[in-house]
Amino acid sequence: MVDVHEFPSQLTLGLSGLLLAVLVALPTWAVSVRMKDASLADRVWSVFIAAPALLYGALAGADARLLVMLAIAVLWALRLGLYITIRNWGHGEDRRYQAMRARNQPGFALKSLWLVFLLQAVLGWVVSAPLLAAAHEDRSAWGLLDSLGAVVAASGLLVEAIADAQMARFRRQASRQGRVMDTGLWRYSRHPNYFGECCLWWGLGMMAVSAGEWGAAWSLASPLLMTFLLLRVSGVTLLEKDMEERHPAYRDYIARTSVFIPWPPKAIGPSPGRGQP
Secondary structure (H helix, E strand, C coil): CCCHHHCCCHHHHHHHHHHHHHHHHHHHHHHHHHHCCCCHHHHHHHHHHHHHHHHHHHHHCCCHHHHHHHHHHHHHHHHHHHHHHHHHCCCCCCHHHHHHHHHCCCCHHHHHHHHHHHHHHHHHHHHCHHHHHHCCCCCCCCCHHHHHHHHHHHHHHHHHHHHHHHHHHHHCCHHHCCCCCCCHHHHCCCCHHHHHHHHHHHHHHHHHHHHHHHHHHHHHHHHHHHHHHHHHHCCHHHHHHHHHHHCCHHHHHHHHCCCCCCCCCCCCCCCCCCCCC
């Protein structure tokens, strides 16, 4: 633990985390320009969050609470980064980024620096806020809210990992053409992976509030932002529109399945097919 008289201020910690996120973004952007693949940002999204978090722990010293939070955040970052890298390997630039590239010509190579990489670096830094709040000098002792938050966060990580594994297995099936994924966790939610991720950040937000009491409530900007991004920006809304356009069977899946929070499916008659691309 850093000596209390040398404890860095949260402003210093926060700015250091932001600088580190930007330093991750710059070389990634340079590689993306060379490869003509702005979707490389997706592969390092979790690094934009985990790198500042690890820096907070290194500079401020990690107690039991922060160690637990860091362990969950780093496991999430490693799993998600590897999953997206393996899933996208050899497929070129994602369709979403191709559309963005087309809308922002000429000069998308330079524009992508702030439209994609610096923007995601700043967003990732905001999402790392619970780790910053938990690195406060006057941390409270571990309490009931910490235990509850740790369970919620770890459960969210598990749900997200299981959902992604089920989807990856489905995508390897040769018979999946024309079918949507409606088994396993996907039977109860159209986006169980996003639900798990939201739980993870709300759990870490609870632990941050426990660390600094209501003076750390500002760190709830992290789960609020993550929930907004997953529901309204890069997650549910965008994916649902794409799926409805490309897969007619998805409309039936929408009619019977909860969009986000896992819930028993509605009985609306026979399904035209199972599975999701």
